[in-house]
Structure formats: C-alpha cells, structure tokens
Amino acid sequence: MSKDVLIAARDLSVHFPLRGLGFGERPVVRACEGINIEIEKGSFFGLVGESGSGKTTLGRAMLKAAPISHGEVVFSDDEVTYDLGSLQGPELKDYRKRAQLIFQDPYAALSPRMTVRDIIAEPLEVMGLTSSREETDAKVREIAAKCRLNLEHLRRFPHAFSGGQRQRISIARALVSDPKFIVADESVAALDVSIQADVLNLLNSIQRESGITFLFISHDLSVIAHTCDFVAVMYLGQIVEAAPTDKLFSETSHPYTKALLSAIPSLDPDVRGHAQRLEGEIPSPINPPPGCRFNTRCPHAQERCRQEVPEWREMSSGHHVACHFSEELA
C-alpha cells in the first residue's frame, strides 16, 4: 500500500442477508458494493450522501463493526498493518484502540448514571490502557481540557448538558485511547447551527494538532465542504465521485453530486427555484437498479446506463467518477 494511506477499502462489499420467506434465495441488503477508497494519513475525509446510501455501514466496516462480505479493508500506520477481514484476538483488541467512533449522542448511547469522567475514562479501563486511577484521571483531565470541559463538568451527568457539550464529551471519549483513526458519524446533525460551527472547529483543530485521520460522515454537503480536505459521494451503496474538496466543487462531474449541490437551499432570497430538481427517491438496496444504480433518477440516463455498470475512472489527478458520460456532461 502506498506509504501515506492510513486505511483503504478495495472492492469492498457489505451485505446483510435478511430472513427468507421459506423457499428460494434469501433476500440480501447490498448496503455497500464494490467500494474503492483510500484515506490518506492526517486527512479529514468526508463521506456524503442521502440517508440509506450506506455511509454508516461503510464507516462501521472500517472499524470492523460490519461484516466484510467481499473485498478487503487494510489499515496501516507506522507500527502495524492489519487486514481487517481476518483480524481477531489480540490484534483486533489492538485495532479497537487505534480506531474509534464518535457517538452521535453519548447520552443516548451510554448509561445516564455514569458521570462525564466515567464516560471518558471507560475506554481506558476496558482496554487496560492505564495502570492506576491517578494515571486514568490525569489522562481524562488532559483530554477533557482539549475538548474544553473543566473539572466541574467531569463530576456531572450528561443529561445536564446541552447538545454541544454532549458532543464534546463524545469527542473526548473517542480521543482518550490516542487513536490514529476516528470515524465521526453525523456528529453535528443534531446540533443547532450556532453550536455546530463550534464543534466543527474543535474537530478541525484536533486534526491539525494531533494528526489523527478522520472519516467524517454527514448528509450535509455544505458542512463537508467547510470541514474536509477530500470528499467521497455515496449513492445506494457505491461511491460515485471522489475528489479533493476544491476540485469536487469546481469540477463537479457526477450528475448525482450536481443534484445534491443544487438541492441545497440558497441563502440568497433572489435566487429562488433555479435548482435542478432530482425526481423520486433512493431505491431499495435489496434490488438495486441494474447498470448504473442512479439511472432511475438521473436526468441524463440513456439505454447504456441501464445495461452497463459505469467504470470507476480517474478524470484528473485524485478525481474519480463513475458515470459513462461524465466527459460529455462536463
């Protein structure tokens, strides 16, 4: 693997078999299909798409928390190289320390009877990363300070906190094991805009100071645009376009990315209704459309799109797209 890639998915598929109705084949949810992405060390990698497109599943597969049905996910930092598909035992335990998830809401995910200190300390204790209570407390205080939580906060229970503070607790918990890789799944989706900016700035500054690599998942393209240096756009289990952020916005190539962009309501009251509307809704991943999966909603779909799966092609350096006609449509 190239030296500066931290984690890569190659031809990755994640399938969830559903309970069958007796005879015949069991239906399968094809949540991720044939995914190729490389996340560079120290990058802030954004993953965007409508709900149901498979973002959470892809993030979980990269944390080895979803089944890898086909293909591989390889993690490689300065110390170890792991093929996640076959990872188990002590190596899997070690990986759990290196790769962390930021919960959307620690209050929903954790016991309301735990103090903020206990919530942040739990990963240290479960993984046996510290040898004394003093060491644990010192580590918790250090990380809490980074996330602007003071000693008084640490003694309280999370229900007493606002949405922004809870998110900072979540971030502290993810940071405490000194991970190399963090998946932040819809970390600001539930926050008010006035608070959201604060959490985004905190994540960006942690990334700059610590060099931790982030996979930042969001359904909001404007949030992604302001936070991430690289963006992958997902539709119905597949990545349809990926590029450095500035390129994705200046040389948008895939019709789905274009549609997502134009659906964002403009802040200018004098620019109304010029959006290129996307018809219909995302189809079911149990029976995805043949050929290009976007063909049922794409304004440019042609016969070829219903027959032939578009190739994952490099348009220019670092800019990939999966559409038969991206040159013609540019």
Place this chain on the structure above:
Amino acid sequence: MTSPLISVKDLTLRFKTDEGLVTAVNNVSFDIAPGEVLGLVGESGSGKSVTAKSLMMLNAENSVYDDNSKITLNVDDREFDVLSLKRAQDQMIIRGGAISMIFQEPMASFAPAITIGDQMVEQLLIHSDMTAAQAKEVSIEMLTRVGIPEPAQRFGQYAFEFSGGMRQRAMIAMALSTKPRLLIADEPTTALDVTIQAQVIELMKDLVEEFHMSILFITHDLGVIAQTADRVAVMYLGNLVETGTVRQVINSPAHPYTRGLLNSLPKLDDLEAPLTPVPGDIPSPLDRPSGCVFHTRCVESDAIAERCRNEIPLTTIDSANHQVACHLAKQGDQA
C-alpha cells in the same frame, strides 16, 4: 390596507412545571397577511412550536396565557378572538378548519390503524358538507396533486406503508384538503434529505399560489427561509428579536443574534470563510437572563454591556417596517 389574516399581540405563554413557572413565549407580536408566508426561525427550544400551537389552542394543559395576550383571526369578514374560544364547537372553526398544521414527523398526523384515505375523508366530512363519495374524490385528487403515484391504491394504505417523503406529501394533502386559510408548517422538511426537501418546498410554493393561503413556516434553517418566506421573524428564548422582509433580515440583519446565526452557517460560495459560532449556550428557560435575553452570548454589546444586562431593549421599527429589539438599533419609532 387589508386586515391581517391573523394577528398575534403581546402573546406571553408560561408553563407550570415542578420547577416553577417557565416562560416559553414572552410578549410576542406579529401579523400574517392573506397569501403571505411568514418564516419563524430560531434555535431549538426558542419557543417556535409553542407559539404556533397557540394559534390553534393546542398547547398542553399546563400552559397559562397572560391576560393581555391576544390572537385575532379574520376569516370571511368575521373576527375570532382565538384565546377566548372555549367551546369545542367554536375551536373546530380553527382546528382543521381555518387553520391546518403539518409537522416534522408525519406519523404524528396519522392514526396508525386507520388508512390514509379514511382519515382524509373523515376530516372533510367534519369540515364541509360533502357526501362521503365527494370526500373520497376530493381526497384522491389531493393525493394526485401532491405527487403521490397511484393515488387510488395509496388511498387505501396505512401511513407505515409510505416512505418518508411520501408520508410528508400525504400529510400535506390531508392538511390542505379542507382548504385552510392558514397552514402552519412546523419544521416540515427538517427530517428529510435535501433532495426530498427541495421537492417538498417546490410543492408547498405551488400550493400557496394555487390556494392563496398564508403559511407560518417554522424552521431553524435560514436557507429554507430564504427560499420560502416573504417575511421573517427571528426568535430567541421566547422573544422576537427581529422581524422584517426576507431581504431585510437575510441581506441586512439588524440584530446581533441574526448576524451570529448567519455567520455560523457554512456557505458554499465561500469555502475558505471561517465558521464563527455564536459563543456559549442557549440559557435554560428557567434561568432567563435579565435585561436583553441575548446578553450572555452577544459579541456586540461590549460598549454598552451594563445597559444590556439591566435594561430590556424595546422593539424599534424603521420606515421600511424592519423591527428589531436591541439597544444598538438606530432610534426609530417604537413598535
């Protein structure tokens, strides 16, 4: 000037709770003209939903309105003093008659065990003198109008059989079938993907024009406001801090809170612009700040901090009908 469809004057609403009386809406006044879309914007907990529910007397049992709160509805040359409608029969004029409401979570509008069609028909039978057959015809027409494919089949289905976007459309169809004069839309697109949100906004715009109704459009999303509203009211901790046309409020915001909201938004046309949060957190409604309610988070009050802490700013209004409640606002007339 024609009289407003609905006029809210000095609305103050408190809730009795174990921890004491909580002020959720404080001295709020606004009008909505016939055919006008008023956007009500503010962070969660600012009092948008309870303000909207007041218009239909839908607030919980523990709510208390101040004596001088007044809501006046003008329909068909008749004037209704909404807060004094005590009899169920009088309240019917409002609920699902002159005013309909749609919500963020469409399941809240539908009874789970009754088909979408039966619920639509029932509403129409209450609020009009249609026969059951006519009501069914009108319902299917409405489902068609909001873009639901195979409306005749869908008529016989339950809400859980609809996708999220389709449910939203069905809720709009039901709310509009009685031809209300005012539609209250409480975060109708917040739970939807942007692509579906764009479809629903388009649909709502078409319908306002077609039915010539007014909308109170509640959202925390200023982009959605910019795309839908004629006028905008900005709410913070139960107070209206700024009211004006959508261009006044978005292009030349007069209140520091409105400016703060706009600065914290990630903008697609300027990816390099830093995101500036409004500092601090929204105070608990149990602990309302003295003076200006926004003073604990205001970054513009430095020179007059003392005054902001102690003195409640009056609402001033300029010649273009732009209203703002801030000590820094240019002296204009008092609203």
